[in-house]
Amino acid sequence: MKEIGLNAIITKYNVAAPRYTSYPTVPFWENSSFNSGDWSVQVHENYTLSKERGISIYIHLPYCESLCTYCGCNTRITKNHQVEDPYIQSVLKEWEMYKVILGSEAVNISEIHLGGGTPTFFQPESLALLINGILAGNKKASDAVFSFEAHPANTSEQHLRTLYDLGFKRLSLGIQDFDERVQFVINRHQPVEDVSRVMDQARAIGYESINFDLIYGLPLQSPLSVEMTVQQSLLMSPDRISFYSYAHVPWIKPGQRRFTEQDLPVGEDKLNLYKIGKRMIEEVGYKDVGMDHFSKTTDKLFIASREKKLHRNFMGYADRYTPLMIGLGVSSISDVWTAFAQNVKTVEEYHTFISEGRLPVVKGHLLNEEDVVIRQYILDMMCRSKVNLIVGFQLNTAIIARLQALIVDGLVEIDQYTVTATEIGKSFLRNICMAFDERLQRSKERENLFSQAI
Numbered sequence: 256m257k258e259i260g261l262n263a264i265i266t267k268y269n270v271a272a273p274r275y276t277s278y279p280t281v282p283f284w285e286n287s288s289f290n291s292g293d294w295s296v297q298v299h300e301n302y303t304l305s306k307e308r309g310i311s312i313y314i315h316l317p318y319c320e321s322l323c324t325y326c327g328c329n330t331r332i333t334k335n336h337q338v339e340d341p342y343i344q345s346v347l348k349e350w351e352m353y354k355v356i357l358g359s360e361a362v363n364i365s366e367i368h369l370g371g372g373t374p375t376f377f378q379p380e381s382l383a384l385l386i387n388g389i390l391a392g393n394k395k396a397s398d399a400v401f402s403f404e405a406h407p408a409n410t411s412e413q414h415l416r417t418l419y420d421l422g423f424k425r426l427s428l429g430i431q432d433f434d435e436r437v438q439f440v441i442n443r444h445q446p447v448e449d450v451s452r453v454m455d456q457a458r459a460i461g462y463e464s465i466n467f468d469l470i471y472g473l474p475l476q477s478p479l480s481v482e483m484t485v486q487q488s489l490l491m492s493p494d495r496i497s498f499y500s501y502a503h504v505p506w507i508k509p510g511q512r513r514f515t516e517q518d519l520p521v522g523e524d525k526l527n528l529y530k531i532g533k534r535m536i537e538e539v540g541y542k543d544v545g546m547d548h549f550s551k552t553t554d555k556l557f558i559a560s561r562e563k564k565l566h567r568n569f570m571g572y573a574d575r576y577t578p579l580m581i582g583l584g585v586s587s588i589s590d591v592w593t594a595f596a597q598n599v600k601t602v603e604e605y606h607t608f609i610s611e612g613r614l615p616v617v618k619g620h621l622l623n624e625e626d627v628v629i630r631q632y633i634l635d636m637m638c639r640s641k642v643n644l645i646v647g648f649q650l651n652t653a654i655i656a657r658l659q660a661l662i663v664d665g666l667v668e669i670d671q672y673t674v675t676a677t678e679i680g681k682s683f684l685r686n687i688c689m690a691f692d693e694r695l696q697r698s699k700e701r702e703n704l705f706s707q708a709i
């Protein structure tokens with residue numbers, strides 16, 4: 256940090272940068288050399304090698320009753336609940352196709368995560384049908400973790416009970432912001448009382464880990480409004496807090512054009528909102544476990560972080576590594592470590608593929624040897640702020656040159672065996688990972704793919 260001051264660092268590094276939920280990141284996958292036949296082989300082979308460790312299942316449930324204008328997720332907005340049953344039938348058929356690929360034995364299921372969209376858009380009975388269908392004929396691992404995302408506005412006590420009885424012990428509530436003016440521009444009307452009701456019910460039922468999603472950088476947010484949101488959240492004492500940087504990508508999400516860009520806090524102002532929230536969250540005892548994520552010391556996410564077992568996948572940080580992740584439903588991503596695949600993005604295409612008995616994967620990437628090493632490095636940097644260099648794998652000179660520039664700016668330290676983020680560097684993990692990201696660096700196309708790093 257001798258060369259330039261912190262403000263200059265912020266300006267310099269506030270460039271478009273991936274969130275590194277995968278490597279290679281989705282825009283740099285080689286889709287042209289991918290097909291669903293190769294994918295099936297990859298799934299089968301990797302499953303054969305790791306089946307005793309169990310598989311993770313991610314199920315994308317895209318429906319929401321109304322659109323929050325900031326939303327970056329794959330959604331379908333409707334108030335028509337007739338869509339529930341056909342969607343669940345298609346997901347179960349997709350799972351049957353995977354079961355054929357995995358083999359005839361019962362599958363050991365170690366994780367199920369319901370994401371969205373809004374899983375609680377679905378009636379409790381529909382969710383029970385879905386989960387019972389997934390589990391039928393398979394084994395639930397003794398230490399299985401089932402979790403779901405819930406919208407406080409439509410999460411009933413019946414949802415919480417039904418899912419708990421099906422084995423769900425964790426949930427994540429979309430909070431985002433409690434300020435009325437902000438809620439108005441993001442089209443999300445959500446009184447604190449709604450959230451506190453869901454919290455009380457979930458605790459009474461016995462949920463072990465409850466996460467709050469908050470966002471900084473939303474339109475009209477101010478230091479005061481963020482302080483208020485964080486304060487009200489802390490009063491409800493969630494076990495984890497995800498404090499996300501708002502990703503502004505209106506070219507992908509036209510809903511984000513519905514508010515005035517001038518109302519967005521950017522650069523130093525945005526970082527200041529983060530600092531305010533972080534300070535308040537840490538003051539009451541939560542620990543920073545990785546980019547955007549805070550955890551009570553009693554929560555398994557913190558324990559995984561302390562034991563250096565943190566993992567990162569498409570949903571963010573996780574407290575365990577599962578070698579095989581099967582994503583079901585629209586836009587879901589599957590990951591078998593040496594290959595990724597993503598499903599079609601619209602509900603219509605999805606139903607068409609499924610009704611024709613075809614796996615709905617249309618994009619994907621088979622990792623080469625270099626990809627696998629860089630993937631491990633980026634994962635280590637994102638999860639442990641430190642990379643253990645693999646002996647015998649020569650970092651190419653371009654990566655070294657980019658790391659040198661980060662040393663000069665005080666973001667990393669390097670020795671023969673390790674690359675370590677400095678305290679300041681920990682706020683710029685996305686930028687540090689970009690130094691390793693050969694596929695991004697080799698490409699000319701970079702703007703209009705990712706949101707800004709800050």
Ligand SMILES: C=Cc1c2[nH]c(c1C)Cc1[nH]c(c(CCC(=O)O)c1C)Cc1[nH]c(c(C)c1CCC(=O)O)Cc1[nH]c(c(C)c1C=C)C2
Binds near residue numbers: 274277327371503504
């Ligand atoms: C709730 C579920 C999910 C969220 N994101 C994903 C899921 C399943 C999956 C996902 N997220 C991103 C990608 C692109 C690949 C990558 O960069 O590794 C995928 C497949 C990154 C991403 N996430 C958001 C945006 C706008 C982008 C692309 C651009 C960028 O990297 O900035 C928005 C967003 N979605 C989710 C979160 C938590 C989030 C922002 C914090 C949820």
Ligand SMILES: C[C@H]1O[C@@H](n2cnc3c(N)ncnc32)[C@H](O)[C@@H]1O
Binds near residue numbers: 326328429499
């Ligand atoms: C799953 C979680 O993803 C977060 N989320 C959704 N869209 C965005 C975005 N554009 N930027 C940052 N976070 C977002 C919300 O906090 C939601 O609860």
Ligand code: SF4
Binds near residue numbers: 318
């Ligand atoms: S934030 Fe949640 S409820 Fe809002 S549109 Fe996105 S997925 Fe739907």
